[in-house]
Amino acid sequence: MKKILVIHGPNLNLLGEREPGVYGTDTFDSINSEITELALGEGIYCEIFQSNHEGEIIDQLHLARKSFDGVIINAGAYTHYSYAIRDAIAAIKIPVVEVHLSNIHARDEFRHTSVIAPVCVGQIAGFGKQSYFLAVKALKYIFEENKTDE
Numbered sequence: 001m002k003k004i005l006v007i008h009g010p011n012l013n014l015l016g017e018r019e020p021g022v023y024g025t026d027t028f029d030s031i032n033s034e035i036t037e038l039a040l041g042e043g044i045y046c047e048i049f050q051s052n053h054e055g056e057i058i059d060q061l062h063l064a065r066k067s068f069d070g071v072i073i074n075a076g077a078y079t080h081y082s083y084a085i086r087d088a089i090a091a092i093k094i095p096v097v098e099v100h101l102s103n104i105h106a107r108d109e110f111r112h113t114s115v116i117a118p119v120c121v122g123q124i125a126g127f128g129k130q131s132y133f134l135a136v137k138a139l140k141y142i143f144e145e146n147k148t149d150e
């Protein structure tokens with residue numbers, strides 16, 4: 001069974017109470033349960049990690065390269081300026097899908113730039129919690145594609 005890691009960056013632990021008009025009212029825990037259930041339904045084992053600290057996110061990316069087949073990352077505000085997270089993603093060989101609940105391109109100017117996008121396999125933004133579900137399906141698609149390449 002393929003294994004994926006979902007990494008949530010800063011402030012995402014407050015989902016449900018944080019700016020509900022932007023990020024929705026579903027709680028962090030309920031979204032995570034839905035992601036892991038949906039993944040299982042797709043035949044994929046899923047673990048969740050959240051941190052408000054850049055270095056911890058980098059450590060998890062390093063660890064993931066040995067024990068997971070793919071990563072889904074919502075790096076929160078680090079998306080827009082963390083070259084260190086970008087370098088960590090570039091350093092690992094497993095596919096990393098960038099996710100955002102909101103459409104970052106339709107928001108404040110500083111959110112229009114993602115410094116991690118060029119080193120991710122793709123970006124999914126603007127679909128609320130569905131962005132994560134679509135990312136699971138994107139990884140499944142990548143796994144299937146690689147199988148046919150073998």
Ligand code: DQA
Nearest residue numbers: 011074076077100101102111
């Ligand atoms: C976010 C968008 C970021 O700009 C913001 O800093 C977040 C959440 C999103 O999921 O829409 O923390 O990544």
